[in-house]
Each structure stands twice: as structure tokens, then as C-alpha cells.
Amino acid sequence: MNFTYLDYFDQFRFMGGTIFAELIFIVHAIPKRKNFGSRSVLGFILCILLSLTYLPLIEYFMAEYAFAVVSTFSFIWWLLASLVTIAYILFCYELTAVHAIYRCIMGLALQQIITVAVRYCIAGIWFPGLPENYPLLYTGITFATYIFFYLLGYHLIAKKMQTSDHLYFLNSRKILWSYVLLILIYSTFSNVTIGIFEWVLAPLSLFEELLGTKTILQYFCIGVILFISIVIFLIQYNVYEISFLRLEAETLKQLQVEKEKQYIFSKENINLMNQKSHDLKHFLQALKMADYSEREKLIEDTNEVVQFYDSIIKTDSEVLNTILTEKSLLCTKYNIKLTCSLSTTKLSELAVVDLYTMLGNAIDNAIECVKEYNELEKRIISVSILERGNVLCIFIDNYFEGTLEYEDGIPLTSKKDNAYHGYGVKSIKMLARKYGGDIRISDINHSFSLQIMIPI
Numbered sequence: 036m037n038f039t040y041l042d043y044f045d046q047f048r049f050m051g052g053t054i055f056a057e058l059i060f061i062v063h064a065i066p067k068r069k070n071f072g073s074r075s076v077l078g079f080i081l082c083i084l085l086s087l088t089y090l091p092l093i094e095y096f097m098a099e100y101a102f103a104v105v106s107t108f109s110f111i112w113w114l115l116a117s118l119v120t121i122a123y124i125l126f127c128y129e130l131t132a133v134h135a136i137y138r139c140i141m142g143l144a145l146q147q148i149i150t151v152a153v154r155y156c157i158a159g160i161w162f163p164g165l166p167e168n169y170p171l172l173y174t175g176i177t178f179a180t181y182i183f184f185y186l187l188g189y190h191l192i193a194k195k196m197q198t199s200d201h202l203y204f205l206n207s208r209k210i211l212w213s214y215v216l217l218i219l220i221y222s223t224f225s226n227v228t229i230g231i232f233e234w235v236l237a238p239l240s241l242f243e244e245l246l247g248t249k250t251i252l253q254y255f256c257i258g259v260i261l262f263i264s265i266v267i268f269l270i271q272y273n274v275y276e277i278s279f280l281r282l283e284a285e286t287l288k289q290l291q292v293e294k295e296k297q298y299i300f301s302k303e304n305i306n307l308m309n310q311k312s313h314d315l316k317h318f319l320q321a322l323k324m325a326d327y328s329e330r331e332k333l334i335e336d337t338n339e340v341v342q343f344y345d346s347i348i349k350t351d352s353e354v355l356n357t358i359l360t361e362k363s364l365l366c367t368k369y370n371i372k373l374t375c376s377l378s379t380t381k382l383s384e385l386a387v388v389d390l391y392t393m394l395g396n397a398i399d400n401a402i403e404c405v406k407e408y409n410e411l412e413k414r415i416i417s418v419s420i421l422e423r424g425n426v427l428c429i430f431i432d433n434y435f436e437g438t439l440e441y442e443d444g445i446p447l448t449s450k451k452d453n454a455y456h457g458y459g460v461k462s463i464k465m466l467a468r469k470y471g472g473d474i475r476i477s478d479i480n481h482s483f484s485l486q487i488m489i490p491i
Contacts, residue, residue, distance in 0.1 A: 038090050041166050041167070041170060043087065044174060044177075046086040046089060046090065047083060049086060049113075050082050050085070050116065051079075051082075052146050052181055053120045053142060053146040054123060054142075055181075055185065056143070056145040057120055057138065057139040057141075057143070058124075058142070059142065059188055059189050060139070060141050061130075061142075063193075063194075064138070064197045065129065065130050066128065068127055068129055075127050078123045079123070082120065089112055093109065102234075106234075109226070109230075110222070110226045113222070114218075114222045114226075117218065118218075120139065121135050132211060133210050133211040133214060136211070136214040137271065140214065140221070140267060140271065141188075141192065143221070144263075144267040144268055145184060145188045148261060148264050149180060151257050153176070153177050153180050155232060155257055158173065159232070160250065160253055195272075221263060224260075224263050225260055225263065228256045232253060232257075236249050236252055236253055236256075239252075352382045354382070354387050354390055355382060355390070358390075358391055359394075362402070366402065369406040370411055371402060371406060371415070371416060372414060372416070373417075375418045376418070376419040376420070377421075378419075378421040379422045381427050389466045389469065393429070393462075393466050393487060394418075394429070396460075396462055397429075397459075398418065400459055400460070401431055401432075401483070402416065404433055404434075404483065405433050408436075413434040415433065416431070416432070416433045417430070417433070418430070418431055422491070425491055426488050426490055427490075427491045428487070429488075429489075430484065430487075431484075431485045431487075432482055432483065433482075434482065437478075441476070444464075444474070444475070444476060445460050445464065460485075463485070467487050467488070470489045470490065471490050472489035472490055474486060474487050475488070
């Protein structure tokens with residue numbers, strides 16, 4: 036058999052269209068793997084070449100086997116082709132298999148909707164001779180239809196699902212097999228319905244009196260595919276929303292715990308300050324009667340008392356008060372000097388748990404680093420939060436001795452420099468990217484600097 040342009044185009048349409056449909060739900064939500072450009076191009080070419088092998092294979096099966104065998108082969112082939120597109124996403128993006136299936140199944144549903152519009156409505160019912168008579172026009176209409184539905188899917192669904200940090204529950208074997216079963220069921224219904232449309236109803240065109248029945252059944256098949264695809268979208272979006280609400284509830288609970296901790300901190304420090312105030316009176320009284328050698332020791336003790344008054348930090352941001360007060364008290368414990376500079380009113384644009392996590396991880400890393408130094412002048416941490424144009428900038432700087440090795444801009448973990456473990460920094464980077472920002476790390480001239488930049 037001599038394959039036509041339309042045969043090749045249809046294979047490209049399915050494989051390429053499915054990949055791009057899946058990317059709509061991936062591209063702004065999931066970080067890319069290293070060498071993303073070469074991975075994406077090479078993977079896409081291999082997927083297209085794989086899809087083209089369907090043509091000689093289906094020709095062979097149609098010549099050698101009965102219709103039932105051909106139908107079974109076709110079903111298995113398209114199921115495997117769908118799984119190949121998911122493998123392509125895993126090859127290019129950093130996510131788990133179950134998370135990839137969770138997002139890619141929406142791409143598969145979008146691809147089926149577009150196929151219904153292009154192949155079964157436009158070319159199948161409304162303009163049946165369009166592909167053969169006007170192939171270039173059909174190609175243009177196909178691309179325009181894909182672009183329209185891509186934009187529709189992005190703005191209606193994908194744009195609202197650009198965060199993934201609350202989908203941690205997806206990392207379980209039970210959920211994985213549930214989604215594998217969902218793909219099998221969805222593929223079975225879709226392929227059976229499409230098979231009826233293409234193979235069972237086609238012979239009815241030979242009987243003029245059955246043309247009306249054929250049209251009704253065709254629209255019924257289209258309706259079934261659209262209904263199942265829409266149900267898939269509703270299930271996935273509701274899973275996303277429910278998990279988000281669950282995370283929000285956990286966040287509020289955690290915030291309440293942090294508020295209670297801050298109250299306890301404040302109460303303990305008030306009692307401590309009252310005690311230190313009482314001690315201060317005795318110190319002053321003792322200074323009057325002490326000789327020169329004892330006076331130096333009393334002055335040093337008095338300075339330690341006064342330092343406690345600087346531990347509770349007050350700003351216009353309640354969550355910032357919680358974080359900085361907690362960390363300031365910790366720094367006081369380790370004789371670390373923590374300085375803070377705030378020059379912005381945009382912190383409310385960040386989710387409370389995100390801001391707490393980013394600053395908490397960053398300051399904890401800095402504390403773990405500088406507390407190892409014996410010299411007090413090296414126990415210094417600086418936190419600055421300010422606006423530069425339309426960018427919120429958070430700087431955390433601390434003294435640092437040694438060298439670090441980096442991978443993808445993140446320090447590698449080592450026993451010597453365990454303060455900068457990869458997990459905490461990756462968490463900060465992930466949250467910054469959630470808001471369209473990024474982080475930058477440098478260690479120059481005995482200074483470790485973490486910069487968090489977020490558009491506002």
C-alpha cells in the first residue's frame with residue numbers, strides 16, 4: 036500500500052498533538068530536567084518516528100488477520116502510544132510517575148476532544164470530502180482547531196493548576212495503580228466508541244434510508260467521548276481543589292500552632308525580662324560597691340541581660356514576626372548576631388506557609404553554618420527584604436568558610452558543609468518558582484548569600 040500525506044499527517048497529529056496537550060498541564064507547574072532542550076527535541080523526534088511505524092504494522096495485520104485481531108492490535112497500539120507520551124514527559128520533567136499520569140491524563144482527554152472536533156465532526160460529518168479534496172485546507176483547519184482548544188484548556192483549567200506542592204499524596208503505589216486503571220478504562224471506552232464510529236457505522240452510508248440513523252448514532256458516539264473526557268477533567272480538577280483545601284486547612288492549623296508558640300515565647304521572655312530587670316538592679320547596686328576587677332565582670336553580665344530585650348521583633352507582617360522572633364531567640368541562644376531590614380509591603384502576596392518555609396529554611400541553614408565558628412565576629416546573619424522594581428527580593432547572608440560544589444545552582448550535600456543540605460534549598464527554589472521567580476546562590480569572600488527573587 037502506498038501511504039498518503041493524510042496517513043502520515045494523522046499519525047503526526049495524534050502523537051504530536053497528544054504531547055503538546057499534555058505539556059499544557061505540565062510546562063508552568065513542573066521543573067525541567069537537566070539538558071531539557073536536547074531531551075525535549077530528541078524525545079519528540081523518537082515519539083514521532085514511533086508513531087509512523089503504526090502504518091506498516093496495521094497494513095500487515097489487516098492483510099493477515101481477521102477484523103477482531105486488527106481491532107485488538109489497534110487498541111493496544113494506541114494505549115501504548117499514550118503511555119509513550121507519558122514517558123516523554125517523565126524524560127523531560129522532574130516528577131514522579133503517578134504525578135505524570137495525573138497531569139497527562141488531562142492532556143489525553145484534551146487530545147480526544149480535539150480529535151472529535153477535527154476528525155469526526157469537521158471531516159467526518161460536516162465536510163466528509165474535505166481531507167481528500169483539500170488536504171492543505173484540512174491541515175490548516177486542524178492546526179487552527181488545535182491552537183483554539185489548547186488556549187481554551189490552558190485558560191480554563193491548566194492556568195488554575197500551576198502549583199504542585201500540595202499534591203504530595205500522589206506519591207503512593209495505591210494512587211499509581213488507580214490512575215493506571217483509569218487510563219485503561221478511559222482508553223477502552225474511547226477506542227470502542229471510535230471503532231464504532233469508523234468501522235461499524237461507515238457501511239450504513241450504502242443505505243440511503245439509514246443515513247438519518249447513521250448521523251444520530253455518530254453524534255451519540257461523539258457525545259459519549261465528550262462526556263467521558265469532561266468527566267476526566269472534572270475528576271482531576273476536583274482532586275486538585277480538594278487537596279488544595281486540605282493543605283490550606285493544615286496551613287491554618289500550623290499557623291495557629293506558630294502563633295501559640297510565639298505567645299509562649301513572648302510570655303517566657305516577659306518573665307525572663309522581669310527577672311533580668313530585677314537582676315539588673317542588683318548589678319547596679321553591686322557596681323557601686325565592687326572594686327575594679329569585679330566591676331568588669333558585672334558589666335559583662337549586664338550586657339548579656341540587655342541583649343534579651345532585642346530578641347522579640349515587631350514588624351507589620353504577622354508571619355514575619357513569628358519567623359524572625361523565633362529565629363532571633365535561637366540566635367541569642369548561640370550568641371549569633373541576627374540583623375533584619377524590611378522595606379516592602381508586598382509580603383501579603385505570598386502564601387503564609389510559603390513565606391514561612393522559605394525564610395525558615397534559609398535562616399535555619401545560616402544558623403547551622405555560623406554556630407560552628409568559635410569567633411563571635413563570624414557568627415553574623417543578615418536578612419534583608421526589599422523591592423526592586425516589580426521584584427520582591429529576599430537576601431539572607433552569613434559568614435562562611437570553605438568551598439561548595441553546585442549542581443543546577445544548588446549546593447551539593449557534604450558532611451563538611453551539611454548546613455546547606457539540598458532538600459531545604461530545593462524547597463526554597465520550588466516555592467520561588469511557584470510564583471514565577473527563582474533563587475541565586477553565591478559564596479564569595481567568606482560570605483554565603485542566598486537571594487530569593489519573586490515578581491510582584
